[in-house]
Amino acid sequence: MGIDFQHIIELGPDILKAFGQTMYMIGVSLTIAIIIGLPLGIVLFVTDRGLFMENRFIKSTLGFVVNMVRSIPFIILLVALIPLTKLIVDSTIGPAAASVSLSVAAIPFFARIVETSLREIDKGVIEAAVAVGATPWMIIKDVLLPEAKPSIVQGVTMTIISLVAYSAMAGVVGGGGIGDLAIRFGYYRYDNAIMIVTVVILIVLVQIIQQLGDWTSKAIDKR
Amino acid sequence: MITIKDLTKEYKTKKGTVTGVDHVNLTVNEGEVFGIVGYSGAGKSSLLRCMNLLELPTSGKIEVDGLDLTKLKGEALRKARLKIGMIFQHFYLISQKTVAENIAFALRAANTPKEKMESRVLELLDMVGLSEKKDVFPAQLSGGQKQRVGIARALANNPSVLLCDEATSALDPKTTLSILRLLKKINRELNITIVLITHEMNVVKEICDRMAIMQAGRVIEEGPVYEIFSSPKAELTKEFISSVVSFDVPSAILEQVSGCIVKVMFKGSLAGEGVISDTVQQFDVRGNFLHGSIEYIQEIPLGLFLMEIQGHPDNIARALTYMEGRGAQVEVIRNGH
Numbered sequence: 001m002g003i004d005f006q007h008i009i010e011l012g013p014d015i016l017k018a019f020g021q022t023m024y025m026i027g028v029s030l031t032i033a034i035i036i037g038l039p040l041g042i043v044l045f046v047t048d049r050g051l052f053m054e055n056r057f058i059k060s061t062l063g064f065v066v067n068m069v070r071s072i073p074f075i076i077l078l079v080a081l082i083p084l085t086k087l088i089v090d091s092t093i094g095p096a097a098a099s100v101s102l103s104v105a106a107i108p109f110f111a112r113i114v115e116t117s118l119r120e121i122d123k124g125v126i127e128a129a130v131a132v133g134a135t136p137w138m139i140i141k142d143v144l145l146p147e148a149k150p151s152i153v154q155g156v157t158m159t160i161i162s163l164v165a166y167s168a169m170a171g172v173v174g175g176g177g178i179g180d181l182a183i184r185f186g187y188y189r190y191d192n193a194i195m196i197v198t199v200v201i202l203i204v205l206v207q208i209i210q211q212l213g214d215w216t217s218k219a220i221d222k223r
Numbered sequence: 224m225i226t227i228k229d230l231t232k233e234y235k236t237k238k239g240t241v242t243g244v245d246h247v248n249l250t251v252n253e254g255e256v257f258g259i260v261g262y263s264g265a266g267k268s269s270l271l272r273c274m275n276l277l278e279l280p281t282s283g284k285i286e287v288d289g290l291d292l293t294k295l296k297g298e299a300l301r302k303a304r305l306k307i308g309m310i311f312q313h314f315y316l317i318s319q320k321t322v323a324e325n326i327a328f329a330l331r332a333a334n335t336p337k338e339k340m341e342s343r344v345l346e347l348l349d350m351v352g353l354s355e356k357k358d359v360f361p362a363q364l365s366g367g368q369k370q371r372v373g374i375a376r377a378l379a380n381n382p383s384v385l386l387c388d389e390a391t392s393a394l395d396p397k398t399t400l401s402i403l404r405l406l407k408k409i410n411r412e413l414n415i416t417i418v419l420i421t422h423e424m425n426v427v428k429e430i431c432d433r434m435a436i437m438q439a440g441r442v443i444e445e446g447p448v449y450e451i452f453s454s455p456k457a458e459l460t461k462e463f464i465s466s467v468v469s470f471d472v473p474s475a476i477l478e479q480v481s482g483c484i485v486k487v488m489f490k491g492s493l494a495g496e497g498v499i500s501d502t503v504q505q506f507d508v509r510g511n512f513l514h515g516s517i518e519y520i521q522e523i524p525l526g527l528f529l530m531e532i533q534g535h536p537d538n539i540a541r542a543l544t545y546m547e548g549r550g551a552q553v554e555v556i557r558n559g560h
Contacts, residue, residue: 122313124313124315125318127277128309128315128373129317130277130304131304132308132309132328133301133302133304133305133333134328134332135332143328147317150319220319222318222361223318223360223362
């Protein structure tokens with residue numbers, strides 16, 4: 001099977017545009033996931049048993065909501081959130097619309113990752129901060145976040161890679177992006193060249209993200 | 224300084240309730256170094272952690288510096304903790320922050336003004352002898368250095384009490400000694416009351432004024448360290464003391480000697496005063512040391528000797544009476560045959 005390079009070059013602008021849309025979706029949803037998911041993850045952790053802001057009610061309520069969202073397959077979430085998407089971005093197609101569902105899926109995902117990262121911190125370090133008379137806010141800002149930072153960076157990497165995969169599904173609701181391109185050209189039109197190009201792009205993208213994530217995590221770790 | 228009244232701490236586990244601390248009463252005086260000794264699981268750690276309410280007692284009262292901690296919550300408890308420093312076996316420093324930042328963290332808890340922060344950090348580092356490690360991360364420090372940072376952090380807000388949770392148990396003997404000397408210096412120069420828990424009698428011998436021995440959640444013996452070392456009462460106490468002052472003479476040697484075997488203990492300055500040579504000269508007996516040591520507890524000598532005494536039984540009896548008259552404690556282990 002020969003690859004028709006002429007054909008790929010012709011579709012260059014489409015590929016570029018799709019790549020841009022994927023980046024847009026990932027960028028928006030990652031930002032929202034961090035803004036909401038990070039505090040959510042912290043709350044999930046500090047309200048846990050034996051910790052300095054132990055609160056059973058908050059812990060179990062938030063835990064339930066997070067699990068609920070996470071248990072819905074993304075493809076269903078994508079469709080189920082159409083009314084919400086319409087409310088927020090006043091449209092149900094395009095990258096902006098797809099970003100709503102992506103964010104909703106990414107928030108609990110990232111929150112759990114943050115919670116897990118915080119759990120890795122030696123409880124003794126937190127206890128030492130309590131013993132020193134630190135305020136809860138100080139413990140969060142100066143103990144929890146710095147200590148978990150290398151691990152949270154790894155979590156961000158994982159979230160981005162998951163978002164790359166999820167964003168490919170956004171094509172289903174006309175979200176645009178590389179996945180959409182692959183479905184429209186590669187699948188519906190049997191355009192193998194496009195299919196291969198999109199897959200290669202996704203592979204390269206994920207590799208780069210992972211490498212960057214690993215490198216950053218290592219660079220900031222003082223242990 | 225610290226008054227503990229009828230303190231009980233119970234833990235709920237799947238198998239039922241476990242009593243960690245069982246109706247403990249204890250008083251730690253201002254300015255002293257108080258040691259709590261026991262095997263792991265004896266409840267000493269729970270007891271110590273109640274003293275800054277890291278663990279909430281099930282019942283009882285803890286007063287630190289006149290403040291009933293069990294009545295405090297939230298902000299009031301946080302403020303009280305500023306005045307109770309604590310150091311840990313595994314140091315528990317913030318690994319992603321430098322030495323100076325770790326100490327500054329404690330200072331910020333007390334709302335120290337920014338302009339005073341830098342100089343106070345330097346002052347504390349100077350006190351623990353780590354001035355040149357200011358901008359280093361904990362991972363680059365040795366165990367002893369990490370503990371010094373822990374001490375600087377604990378002392379940042381001029382506490383009246385310092386709690387030490389097995390502070391030297393993760394350190395080698397030489398480093399242990401240097402940390403103990405530092406603690407002693409802090410106790411003397413800053414007049415900070417120190418409570419430490421340990422399973423090493425050497426630690427107690429080195430720096431404690433008074434001590435308590437715990438077993439199964441209870442304090443089974445308590446008193447000045449010298450007194451406990453020289454006349455332990457409880458079986459467990461004797462066992463702990465034998466780890467420092469051991470008196471095991473091989474049975475083969477005991478079989479070889481035929482005279483009367485006595486254990487002689489000299490307290491205080493007597494240990495250095497030739498009582499034994501006087502005795503031997505005056506009573507026509509022969510003394511033969513089988514074992515002996517002079518331990519310095521809080522710089523006061525405690526001499527313990529295991530001797531074989533040969534001679535006429537009457538002379539031996541008179542010799543022993545004489546030694547007792549000179550203040551020695553004499554215990555006949557075996558009569559001559």
